[in-house]
Amino acid sequence: MNQANNVAQLQDIARQVRIDIIDSLHRAGSGHTGGSLSATDIMVALFFGKMRRREDDPCWPHRDRFILSKGHCAPALYAVLARLGHFPREELQHLRRFGSMLQGHPDSSCTPGVEIPTGSLGQGLSIGNGLALACRLRGLDSRIYVLMGDGEVQEGMVWEAAMTAAHYALDNLTAVIDRNRLQIDGRTREVMSLEPLAQKWLAFGWHTMEVDGHSMTELLAAFDACESIKGKPSMIVAHTTKGKGVSLFEDQVKYHGVAPSKEEYDQAMKELGR
Amino acid sequence: MIPKESTRVEYGKTLKELGSQYPEIVVLDADLSASTQTKYFAQAFPQRFFNMGVAEQDLMGTAAGLALGGMIPFASTFAIFAAGRAWEQVRQSIAYAGINVKIVASHGGVTVGEDGGSHQALEDLALMRVLPNMVVLVPADGPETRAMTRWAAQYHGPVYMRTGRSTMPVIYGADHRFQLGQGSILREGDDVSLMGVGVMVHACLEAASLLEKEGVSARVLNLSCLKPLDWELVLDSARRTGCVVTAEEHMVTGGLGSAVSEVLGEHHPVPVKRVGIRDVFGVSGAPDELLKHYGLTARDIAAAAHKALAGKNGR
Numbered sequence: 001m002n003q004a005n006n007v008a009q010l011q012d013i014a015r016q017v018r019i020d021i022i023d024s025l026h027r028a029g030s031g032h033t034g035g036s037l038s039a040t041d042i043m044v045a046l047f048f049g050k051m052r053r054r055e056d057d058p059c060w061p062h063r064d065r066f067i068l069s070k071g072h073c074a075p076a077l078y079a080v081l082a083r084l085g086h087f088p089r090e091e092l093q094h095l096r097r098f099g100s101m102l103q104g105h106p107d108s109s110c111t112p113g114v115e116i117p118t119g120s121l122g123q124g125l126s127i128g129n130g131l132a133l134a135c136r137l138r139g140l141d142s143r144i145y146v147l148m149g150d151g152e153v154q155e156g157m158v159w160e161a162a163m164t165a166a167h168y169a170l171d172n173l174t175a176v177i178d179r180n181r182l183q184i185d186g187r188t189r190e191v192m193s194l195e196p197l198a199q200k201w202l203a204f205g206w207h208t209m210e211v212d213g214h215s216m217t218e219l220l221a222a223f224d225a226c227e228s229i230k231g232k233p234s235m236i237v238a239h240t241t242k243g244k245g246v247s248l249f250e251d252q253v254k255y256h257g258v259a260p261s262k263e264e265y266d267q268a269m270k271e272l273g274r
Numbered sequence: 275m276i277p278k279e280s281t282r283v284e285y286g287k288t289l290k291e292l293g294s295q296y297p298e299i300v301v302l303d304a305d306l307s308a309s310t311q312t313k314y315f316a317q318a319f320p321q322r323f324f325n326m327g328v329a330e331q332d333l334m335g336t337a338a339g340l341a342l343g344g345m346i347p348f349a350s351t352f353a354i355f356a357a358g359r360a361w362e363q364v365r366q367s368i369a370y371a372g373i374n375v376k377i378v379a380s381h382g383g384v385t386v387g388e389d390g391g392s393h394q395a396l397e398d399l400a401l402m403r404v405l406p407n408m409v410v411l412v413p414a415d416g417p418e419t420r421a422m423t424r425w426a427a428q429y430h431g432p433v434y435m436r437t438g439r440s441t442m443p444v445i446y447g448a449d450h451r452f453q454l455g456q457g458s459i460l461r462e463g464d465d466v467s468l469m470g471v472g473v474m475v476h477a478c479l480e481a482a483s484l485l486e487k488e489g490v491s492a493r494v495l496n497l498s499c500l501k502p503l504d505w506e507l508v509l510d511s512a513r514r515t516g517c518v519v520t521a522e523e524h525m526v527t528g529g530l531g532s533a534v535s536e537v538l539g540e541h542h543p544v545p546v547k548r549v550g551i552r553d554v555f556g557v558s559g560a561p562d563e564l565l566k567h568y569g570l571t572a573r574d575i576a577a578a579a580h581k582a583l584a585g586k587n588g589r
Binding site: 061107108109115116117118119120122123125126127128129130131132133134135137138156157160161163164167168 | 300321322324326329331332335336337338339340342343344345347362363365370371372373
């Protein structure tokens with residue numbers, strides 16, 4: 001498959017994943033719309049365009065690992081995992097329901113394909129570091145990917161982990177920040193300033209890149225570039241738009257944790273071409 | 275003279291022994307390896323020892339990731355930082371995840387001594403006991419520490435074990451073995467049950483000797499496996515003796531006193547007196563001085579036994 005075809009295919013998968021996200025959130029009646037949509041292209045690029053995995057062996061020890069540190073964007077992860085065959089897509093209709101395998105935030109005890117529970121922010125990078133150390137000790141060449149939110153990096157623990165990854169030269173780890181510039185209470189610059197964000201990671205000793213987080217081409221190139229970096233961990237600051245893909249939701253603070261109404265759902269489906 | 279051993283030192287030495295036996299064991303510390311005694315492992319297995327610096331939250335998260343990657347992490351720091359500062363990391367990434375991390379925290383209780391209230395963990399057992407999936411252990415001496423450390427290495431799941439700064443009298447033989455969920459009877463008696471954890475177990479034995487001279491026969495239990503608690507043994511003792519004293523170097527709320535009272539309150543109410551810290555923080559001082567100050571001596575346990583007996587006899 002040539003690069004152009006690959007990108008077009010990934011874009012179409014992302015469109016379908018967005019449809020699944022909105023559908024599951026609308027049925028659930030609650031959940032995190034904005035961040036799930038801003039992170040969709042990053043997750044699709046990783047799971048369908050980059051990460052090494054075996055469809056017939058989900059626990060293949062050499063698989064690349066993904067930690068969704070911004071656990072509230074579980075709907076995007078679930079839509080991806082269902083499409084990869086970890087569980088039937090019908091399960092998406094039961095998101096957040098009592099007895100469902102799809103909890104409000106990821107829980108590895110319920111959901112095949114989820115590596116570890118997340119949802120309490122700021123913890124995924126430390127977990128990723130531990131995984132990276134374990135892979136190094138065991139001689140596994142797996143790569144560890146951690147996806148964080150931009151508001152999430154206000155947690156102090158993230159910067160403890162930033163020091164650890166650099167100190168232990170974890171070059172088998174790539175972290176991505178979904179830089180959508182919004183958090184629950186407003187714009188990140190108003191709630192708690194993050195800039196200069198990329199420079200902070202650079203100063204902590206990380207290989208740091210900035211990309212358009214909705215460009216499959218840029219994302220794939222960045223993942224490849226990070227893989228060739230030796231002796232330090234890699235950070236990709238992915239500039240995104242919260243609510244990406246549905247004009248109603250784009251760059252709107254209020255859709256952080258609100259599910260689409262019937263009218264919003266209808267318009268979203270029209271825009272996404274369902 | 276009863277020989278004394280330090281639970282933290284016995285932990286450190288056992289960990290080093292286990293390092294050869296289990297290539298999956300990794301050890302993490304937060305800049306306190308000389309105090310928690312993980313230094314022995316660090317010297318023997320530098321490739322499998324990770325100093326996380328002064329960063330206990332990251333310590334717990336990294337340990338979780340190592341376990342996820344198939345290793346057996348032992349994460350050590352002071353009890354107040356392991357159970358207190360990093361509590362929510364332990365909850366989310368270790369207990370909720372049901373992941374195979376062993377938290378071995380030193381410097382529990384007032385016997386930390388001179389460092390004072392900031393460093394004396396009097397709440398850690400409560401904080402850990404409330405977490406689903408978590409096993410909570412408080413060894414009473416060196417042999418029990420060695421047995422528990424060996425047990426923890428082969429058990430799959432989250433464990434919290436509290437060690438102490440001071441040395442403790444040796445109670446068990448060198449071949450002591452630990453079994454999950456089992457307390458042990460250290461002395462038989464009919465009038466009152468003395469139930470202890472950690473350094474207070476030996477104090478209970480001393481209290482039983484004092485009580486014997488006063489004509490009171492005391493049964494002494496070591497409930498070192500605080501969670502899951504040996505309900506059957508607690509109930510059996512309450513039925514047999516009709517009153518109970520608990521003793522712990524911890525707040526009387528949330529730890530052993532609470533655990534025993536919960537079982538007895540629901541299943542076999544008898545008079546219970548709790549020896550422990552009563553809603554105050556620690557202060558600086560020598561360990562023995564502090565044990566006296568906070569009413570944690572054998573004499574205090576014996577006095578509590580008399581009160582429990584008075585309750586049983588309706589006085």
